Amino acid sequence: MSLSPFFRSPFTDITGGIVSHQMLGECQKQEMQYMDCLEAYGLDRGKVKCADLFSNFHECQTKTLQFKRFMAIRRERERQIAEGKLKGDEKFLNPRIDGF
Incomplete structure (x- = not known):
């Protein structure tokens, strides 16, 4: 968060x-x-x-929720690979185009 300067000039x-x-x-x-x-x-x-507006701004800056979501998806994929549900080329399939 930034604060306005004590002295305001064209330089500031x-x-x-x-x-x-x-x-x-x-x-x-x-x-x-x-x-x-x-x-x-x-x-x-x-x-x-x-x-609430600050939390939205902070999330936009840090992207922590996006990273947590990415890690959860990665852990689920690794779990399915370890259980043998995903084999061969299925391990690295991209989601469907309309899957978002």
């Missing part, structure tokens, strides 16, 4: 995008929603009121 306006996701970041939308909520409620109340 130019360099402010470096520490945010607004320039070529994939989490632009989540960051703006969180910052708008903080602006509406203030920093102290915003930390409580905007906690």
Whole structure:
């Protein structure tokens, strides 16, 4: 989470995008929603009121749920291989195109 600078100048306006996701970041939308909520409620109340938006933004940054899902799928595939349910070329089949 970033805070606004104590002294605001054209230099801080130019360099402010470096520490945010607004320039070529994939989490632009989540960051703006969180910052708008903080602006509406203030920093102290915003930390409580905007906690769900912060968790969405944090997930976008870290992708921890996506990684956990990937690991669960990998463990299930390894379990099926160990049990003998998947053999030969079936071990490495990709999901169906419409399976997502």
